Amino acid sequence: MGDELVELVEFLSHEKAAVRLQAVKIVNGVAASDDGPQQLAKIKDKLVPPLLRLLGGSDEEAETASSALVNLSTEPQHCENMVRSGVIGRVMEQLKDPKFPCREGMAMLLSNVTLVESGSKKFLQVGEEDLEGLYLAQTMGLIIGHGKTGDDWDDDQYQLRHLPAVLPHVCRFPEGRELLLHADSHFLQHLIPQLQSKVVERRRSIATMLKNICMDKKKGVPALLTEGGATLLPAMLHPISGKDPREADEAVRQAVAEAVQLLAGSEEGFDQLWTAGAPELLRAGYVDEEGPGVCEAMESTAELFMTHNSDDLGEGGAKIEQLDDDGLTEEENRRLAELSEMTIKTTI
Structure with missing residues (x-):
């Protein structure tokens, strides 16, 4: 089989x-099969360069080569090899070309190769x-420019x-967080509205x-809270608040719920969530929530609110009146009582 694969690769440059x-159609067929990527791993060093060249061929050649590359990129070893072969730069070239026939494939390929650390760093x-950061800025331009949140898309x-x-x-990497949250870029402000995009893949991402x-x-948390501004927490809390328009995708709700849980685990994040009315919003959203992962994250967040030191809850210059035996105000007791309802979920 090895000799046949080598001959097949040679035909890619005929x-x-x-x-x-x-x-390239044969290569794509093999790459799409269950064990195809493993078979093609034997010739991975010779396979990727001609496939990348075919992206500049006829529309049919480019589309088939794109499909083959996407199928191969489901395997980390192929991703590593693609990164070494210059796939990132080539993909960025094709994405910027509005006439390129398979930009969807290029977007999928870039997503796959950045799953490996070498791909993200490159x-x-x-x-x-x-x-440094140029490809990220170019990608942000494409995301923002084609990321309308309304019906006109x-x-x-x-x-x-x-x-x-x-x-x-x-x-996942410090360099990525630093570039994305850089104060001069304002990237985050442009991305927050994407939580309301009608395209579910965008909301999940x-x-x-x-x-x-x-x-x-x-x-990450301090930079996120600083760069996100006043719109960040309302946008993050909305998908799990039960408010209309309701977030239909469970994966989105779970990711947001876990993000809120992580925020609540930091002092600064906790204080800002409390000020934003997170306890009441989470309580309202929890009533109708059916996703087990979402419920688990919301319950963990509720526990954080309930067990937080009462001295921290009283900060911010508010006047504390009529403390009970536990040192809590009537308002704090009311909020904690509401939160306690979230720890046990009943069904009818």
């Missing part, structure tokens, strides 16, 4: 277009001095619906991005 097209251009927005998935991938940022309590 001078006759018909031969190249037939060869996309962020870490250590490339003046170029076009085919480009659909074609690039997988592109925001790059953001939660790169936010932004929700997961926020969760990944919140995992970094030391730097």
